[in-house]
Amino acid sequence: MRIVDLSMTISEDMRVYPGDPRTIVYTWASRSLHGYYANLIVMGEHAGTHVDAPAHFVEDGETVDLVPVEKFMGKGVVVDVSWVDDEVSGEIIHRELGKLSTRIGVGWFVFFYTGYSSERMNRDYPVLSVDAAQMLASRGVNGVGIDAPSIDHEPYRVHRLLLGRGVVIYENLVNLDELLGCAGFMFVGFPLKISGGSASPVRAIAVVEEC
Numbered sequence: 001m002r003i004v005d006l007s008m009t010i011s012e013d014m015r016v017y018p019g020d021p022r023t024i025v026y027t028w029a030s031r032s033l034h035g036y037y038a039n040l041i042v043m044g045e046h047a048g049t050h051v052d053a054p055a056h057f058v059e060d061g062e063t064v065d066l067v068p069v070e071k072f073m074g075k076g077v078v079v080d081v082s083w084v085d086d087e088v089s090g091e092i093i094h095r096e097l098g099k100l101s102t103r104i105g106v107g108w109f110v111f112f113y114t115g116y117s118s119e120r121m122n123r124d125y126p127v128l129s130v131d132a133a134q135m136l137a138s139r140g141v142n143g144v145g146i147d148a149p150s151i152d153h154e155p156y157r158v159h160r161l162l163l164g165r166g167v168v169i170y171e172n173l174v175n176l177d178e179l180l181g182c183a184g185f186m187f188v189g190f191p192l193k194i195s196g197g198s199a200s201p202v203r204a205i206a207v208v209e210e211c
């Protein structure tokens with residue numbers, strides 16, 4: 001059994017989405033001064049590796065504390081889209097899953113490896129097309145995820161569609177390349193139980209039994 005850590009380290013120089021608040025890590029107490037060490041952390045809900053709850057875009061959508069906790073774990077697969085320039089279509093997903101002989105279904109997670117978190121950094125990354133989002137939602141997946149700052153761009157039709165269908169969205173994942181070619185690993189990415197939260201930072205992992 002192998003565990004792959006899919007989360008960024010939380011720090012002040014962590015990249016944030018344009019317009020989002022920067023992360024602050026402030027030493028609240030130090031061993032030399034107070035006898036113990038503790039920090040104060042100020043960060044946006046969408047900083048670093050995080051999961052979006054329906055309320056992020058959907059009027060009366062569930063906030064992160066109200067989404068059932070079992071929604072944040074399930075079987076996962078990574079689709080390699082590092083060769084895609086702009087949009088990932090439903091057809092591409094279908095073909096890539098076919099290569100892995102994988103049938104996704106209710107409760108699954110589909111992750112997209114763009115390479116942004118490693119070699120593609122500071123370049124454009126591909127996003128999901130609306131038809132791809134429709135296909136994934138109709139399969140009943142629990143969630144989708146990407147190793148880039150967002151699953152789509154303005155006007156955020158994919159965010160609206162997925163969150164409107166109760167599909168949660170993981171962004172800024174890392175190390176998805178370590179899962180390429182694997183399907184059916186166990187994914188776990190629990191959010192903090194933030195009252196009224198639109199999202200939450202997560203410690204996401206994959207538990208790989210074989211492959």
Ligand SMILES: [Zn+2]
Pocket residue numbers: 046050051052171199
């Ligand atoms: Zn987000």
